Amino acid sequence: LINSSQYCVSYQDVCIAAERLRGIAHHTPIHTMHFCLDGGDITVWLKCEQFQRTGAFKFRGAYNKMASPPMNQKSQGVIAYSSGNHAQAVALSAKLLDIPSTVCMPKDAPDVKINAARSYGANIIFYDRFTESREAITQQIAVERNLTLIPTSNDPLVIAGHGTAALELMVEVPDLDLVIVPVGGGGLLASTCIVARALRPNIVVIGVQTETANHAYMSLQQNRRVAISPPETIADGICTTTLSPLAWPIIQALTDEVVLVSEQEVQKSLLFLLQRKKLVVEPTAALVVAALLTRKLQRYNQKRIGGILSGGNIASDTLRTILECAI
Amino acid sequence: LINSSQYCVSYQDVCIAAERLRGIAHHTPIHTMHFCLDGGDITVWLKCEQFQRTGAFKFRGAYNKMASPPMNQKSQGVIAYSSGNHAQAVALSAKLLDIPSTVCMPKDAPDVKINAARSYGANIIFYDRFTESREAITQQIAVERNLTLIPTSNDPLVIAGHGTAALELMVEVPDLDLVIVPVGGGGLLASTCIVARALRPNIVVIGVQTETANHAYMSLQQNRRVAISPPETIADGICTTTLSPLAWPIIQALTDEVVLVSEQEVQKSLLFLLQRKKLVVEPTAALVVAALLTRKLQRYNQKRIGGILSGGNIASDTLRTILECAI
Numbered sequence: 001l002i003n004s005s006q007y008c009v010s011y012q013d014v015c016i017a018a019e020r021l022r023g024i025a026h027h028t029p030i031h032t033m034h035f036c037l038d039g040g041d042i043t044v045w046l047k048c049e050q051f052q053r054t055g056a057f058k059f060r061g062a063y064n065k066m067a068s069p070p071m072n073q074k075s076q077g078v079i080a081y082s083s084g085n086h087a088q089a090v091a092l093s094a095k096l097l098d099i100p101s102t103v104c105m106p107k108d109a110p111d112v113k114i115n116a117a118r119s120y121g122a123n124i125i126f127y128d129r130f131t132e133s134r135e136a137i138t139q140q141i142a143v144e145r146n147l148t149l150i151p152t153s154n155d156p157l158v159i160a161g162h163g164t165a166a167l168e169l170m171v172e173v174p175d176l177d178l179v180i181v182p183v184g185g186g187g188l189l190a191s192t193c194i195v196a197r198a199l200r201p202n203i204v205v206i207g208v209q210t211e212t213a214n215h216a217y218m219s220l221q222q223n224r225r226v227a228i229s230p231p232e233t234i235a236d237g238i239c240t241t242t243l244s245p246l247a248w249p250i251i252q253a254l255t256d257e258v259v260l261v262s263e264q265e266v267q268k269s270l271l272f273l274l275q276r277k278k279l280v281v282e283p284t285a286a287l288v289v290a291a292l293l294t295r296k297l298q299r300y301n302q303k304r305i306g307g308i309l310s311g312g313n314i315a316s317d318t319l320r321t322i323l324e325c326a327i
Numbered sequence: 328l329i330n331s332s333q334y335c336v337s338y339q340d341v342c343i344a345a346e347r348l349r350g351i352a353h354h355t356p357i358h359t360m361h362f363c364l365d366g367g368d369i370t371v372w373l374k375c376e377q378f379q380r381t382g383a384f385k386f387r388g389a390y391n392k393m394a395s396p397p398m399n400q401k402s403q404g405v406i407a408y409s410s411g412n413h414a415q416a417v418a419l420s421a422k423l424l425d426i427p428s429t430v431c432m433p434k435d436a437p438d439v440k441i442n443a444a445r446s447y448g449a450n451i452i453f454y455d456r457f458t459e460s461r462e463a464i465t466q467q468i469a470v471e472r473n474l475t476l477i478p479t480s481n482d483p484l485v486i487a488g489h490g491t492a493a494l495e496l497m498v499e500v501p502d503l504d505l506v507i508v509p510v511g512g513g514g515l516l517a518s519t520c521i522v523a524r525a526l527r528p529n530i531v532v533i534g535v536q537t538e539t540a541n542h543a544y545m546s547l548q549q550n551r552r553v554a555i556s557p558p559e560t561i562a563d564g565i566c567t568t569t570l571s572p573l574a575w576p577i578i579q580a581l582t583d584e585v586v587l588v589s590e591q592e593v594q595k596s597l598l599f600l601l602q603r604k605k606l607v608v609e610p611t612a613a614l615v616v617a618a619l620l621t622r623k624l625q626r627y628n629q630k631r632i633g634g635i636l637s638g639g640n641i642a643s644d645t646l647r648t649i650l651e652c653a654i
Contacts, residue, residue, distance in 0.1 A: 029356050031378070050605040051358070112602060271643075275439060278377040278639035280605040312605035316598075316650050323647040 007253075008156040008246045009191060011198035014163035017064040021164055024067075024096070025060050028052050028165070030172055033277060037295060044292060044305045045176065047169040050281055050312025054088040054116065056237070057165045057310050058152075061187060062089035064161030065150055066097055077101060079147040081127075081134040084113030085237055085311050086152040091122035102147060104138050110236065110315030129230055129239075153187030154244035163191030169306050170199050177302035182287040182310050183207035183216045183258060184238035186247030192308070193254035204300050207251070207258040208287040210235050210266060215242050216251065217258040234263050234318065237284030237310060259297065261290040267322045269293055273309075283318070285309035334580075335483040335573045336518060338525035341490035344391040348491055351394075351423070352387050355379050355492070357499055360604060364622060371619060371632045372503065374496040377608055377639025381415040381443065383564070384492045384637050385479075388514060389416035391488025392477055393424055404428060406474040408454075408461040411440030412564055412638050413479040418449035429474060431465050437563065437642030456557055456566075480514030481571035490518025496633050497526050504629035509614040509637050510534035510543045510585060511565035513574030519635070520581035531627050534578070534585040535614040537562050537593060542569050543578065544585040561590050561645065564611030564637055586624065588617040594649045596620055600636075610645070612636035 028051045033044040049057040066078060077100035080090040087103035094101035101122045105114055106129035118124055127137050142149050151158055165188070170176060179196050183189045189207045196203045209217055213231035219242075227242040243251060261269075270286035272293065273279045288307035291297055297305075355378045360371040376384040393405060404427035407417040414430035421428035428449045432441055433456035445451055454464050469476050478485055492515070497503060506523050510516045516534045523530045536544055540558035546569075554569035570578060588596075597613035599620065600606045615634035618624055624632075 055605060274607055275643070278382060278607040280601055280607055316602070320647055320650040323643050323650070 007194065007250045009159045009163065009194055009250070011194055013156065013160040014167050014191060014195055017060070017157070017160040018164045018167055020064055020067055021060055021161065024063060025164070026052050027168060030169065031277060031279065037298065040303065042292070042303050042305060044307055045169065045173045046288070047165055047306070047308045048279065049165055049308060049310055050279070050285065052311070054085065054092050055311050055313045056085035056089065057162060057188060057308065058085040058089035059092060060164050061153070061158035061161035062086060062150055063093040063096070065155055065157040066090070066093045066099065068157050077145070077147045078150050079103070079138055079142045080150045080152070081138045082152055084109045085313060087117040087122065088113060088120065088313070090150050091117045091120035094122065095120045102141065102145070104134055104141070106134070110313065110318065112315050113313050116313070151244070153185035154246050156246065159187045159191045159247060162187045163195050165308050166192040166195040169308065170195060173306060174199070175304060176200065176203060176306040177304045178204040178206065178297065178300055179306040180206045180208060180288045180291055180297070181308045182235070182238055182284045183209050184240045184284070186216060186243040186251050188308065188310065189216070189255060190247035190250035193250050197254055204256045204302060205254060206291065206297060207255055208291045209238060209258060209260055210287065211260045211262055213238050213240070214260055215240070217260055219243060219248065220252065220255065220258055223252070234266055235283040235287060237282055238287070259291050261287055261294060261296065265290040265294050267325055270322055279309065280312045280314065281309050282311050282314045285311055334521065334577045336486045336490065336521055336577070338521055340483065340487040341494050341518060341522055344387070344484070344487040345491045345494055347391055347394055348387055348488065351390060352491070353379050354495060357496065358604060358606065364625065367630065369619070369630055369632060371634060372496065372500045373615070374492055374633070374635045375606065376492055376635060376637055377606070377612065379638070381412065381419050382638050382640045383412035383416065384489060384515060384635065385412040385416035386419060387491050388480070388485035388488035389413060389477055390420040390423070392482055392484040393417070393420045393426065395484050404472070404474045405477050406430070406465055406469050407477045407479070408465045409479055411436045412640060414444040414449065415440060415447065415640070417477050418444045418447035421449065422447045429468065429472070431461055431468070433461070437640065437645065439642050440640050443640070478571070480512030481573050483573065486514045486518045486574060489514045490522050492635050493519040493522040496635065497522060500633060501526070502631060503527065503530060503633040504631045505531040505533065505624065505627055506633040507533045507535060507615045507618055507624070508635045509562070509565055509611045510536050511567045511611070513543060513570040513578055515635065515637065516543070516582060517574035517577035520577050524581055531583045531629060532581060533618065533624060534582055535618045536565060536585060536587055537614065538587045538589055540565050540567070541587055542567070544587055546570060546575065547579065547582065547585050550579070561593055562610040562614060564609055565614070586618050588614055588621060588623065592617040592621050594652055597649055606636070607639045607641065608636050609638045609641040612638055
């Protein structure tokens with residue numbers, strides 16, 4: 001067992017988060033997938049966070065943060081910035097905890113995400129992710145209105161909450177050899193590392209990004225936290241410019257590799273999940289399957305693979321575009 | 328408890344089918360859905376047969392038939408006609424039981440269904456469902472090549488196999504007040520009636536059809552088995568002209584009502600399942616939710632409702648068309 005106390009989040013923190021989320025977050029189903037690659041038969045266990053409340057794993061982090069002391073002072077409101085899923089997560093958590101919420105979303109976020117945040121009662125403020133700094137805007141409003149910022153991933157309680165997805169997966173399927181998750185801010189990957197190394201020290205832990213949103217890949221290569229320009233990618237859930245400072249040291253120390261997949265590989269994998277597995281996922285979730293179907297992990301030669309499908313909030317337009325490219 | 332021995336299928340037959348399918352068919356997950364209609368809060372338990380092998384409940388019937396004596400004589404081949412799901416079911420069952428299979432499919436069946444049947448090793452023969460009789464073609468080939476016909480629903484073992492979906496649903500959720508299933512040939516509805524009346528005599532059992540494919544609705548109204556012209560409907564899974572003769576007396580005696588939904592209501596419900604519940608369903612499965620969302624069952628004033636989502640084999644073109652109509 002590694003000594004995880006050197007990081008901002010420990011395995012115990014994830015277990016505490018799991019207790020806090022019990023009966024609140026869904027214990028999401030795991031779907032299996034068998035396929036034959038050159039090396040032999042592979043079984044994949046997919047943790048289906050599209051069936052989580054708000055349609056993504058982000059609810060686990062936001063609720064864990066907001067339900068923890070000292071956040072559960074109901075008098076103050078919360079604020080968050082997000083490309084969508086975290087916004088919904090904060091909005092629903094706020095509603096459940098009876099706290100007013102404000103979310104700053106990029107004006108090009110999918111309608112389905114904007115409408116969902118609104119339906120949970122959040123006050124929405126839009127920004128232009130190419131010209132404006134969401135951090136600056138959010139900070140300014142937070143100060144002006146005395147609101148508490150709920151970070152997307154740069155917070156120990158948020159990261160611990162995200163880790164409950166990997167915890168449920170690895171408790172239900174205890175003998176995985178390799179686990180794959182998509183990487184945006186790094187909260188999901190960092191917490192998956194913590195859980196995976198605690199429960200099964202020799203497991204291979206892999207992150208996936210797209211070729212354009214490749215900051216974690218570059219960070220591991222250059223051994224420093226790299227920041228990139230706002231990327232253009234169909235995977236809006238990982239449309240970040242850098243890893244969160246708290247997630248980076250965990251990822252640096254405990255991740256085996258971050259692999260990259262192309263936009264086309266993401267689309268093909270999304271279609272595969274839709275048509276063959278009857279699973280609705282957002283492009284970010286399809287990254288996990290893209291890494292497998294394109295044989296990018298073949299050198300590990302592992303047969304029992306776990307993956308976290310991060311969410312299912314895909315805009316109708318995006319899905320239509322992907323279906324038009326279908327052969 | 329009703330005396331079900333007067334029908335071609337008894338509750339015991341369904342239990343025997345369940346034993347035969349154990350470890351072969353998937354025990355599919357149940358997704359819940361809460362919504363608020365005028366009468367109050369309703370909970371719906373949806374049995375997700377899109378996650379069944381071959382992507383539809385039909386596998387349960389075909390395998391039960393083909394694995395039963397005297398069908399398990401491996402020397403002879405099987406033949407089936409089907410708009411798609413039954414074809415896949417027969418093809419996969421034949422592969423699992425090592426029997427050669429031939430399926431007759433309408434030439435306008437979704438590619439996804441044709442390709443799937445082919446991928447299981449079936450020999451495929453196409454017919455024109457507007458000008459040719461699939462029964463006549465199939466019968467002729469069956470005689471010529473000495474093949475055994477596997478009916479889509481007009482067979483006690485096929486119907487008993489279909490009933491295992493309702494059995495799993497009602498064992499897992501024993502206190503349902505109402506259950507809804509789509510109606511094509513009537514195998515699913517008839518077997519659901521048998522199971523529902525055995526386990527919970529006073530439950531309301533509802534069938535759903537589209538306005539154009541309304542033969543079961545008309546049959547109940549006229550108290551005779553009505554046949555219609557080949558209907559035009561987006562719900563290709565229920566694109567039949569009449570109820571199976573064996574299913575009809577069961578449906579006549581034990582179904583409370585068959586309700587009709589419009590093509591547009593089916594499309595809206597399919598989108599609702601896709602966008603809100605992240606569930607991929609074929610149009611036929613969406614009928615169940617359409618009946619609920621359009622308040623067609625409100626007079627029963629039931630709060631605990633079960634439904635069977637029959638399958639998830641939707642063609643890319645159909646899904647794209649439906650997404651284009653999305654607001």
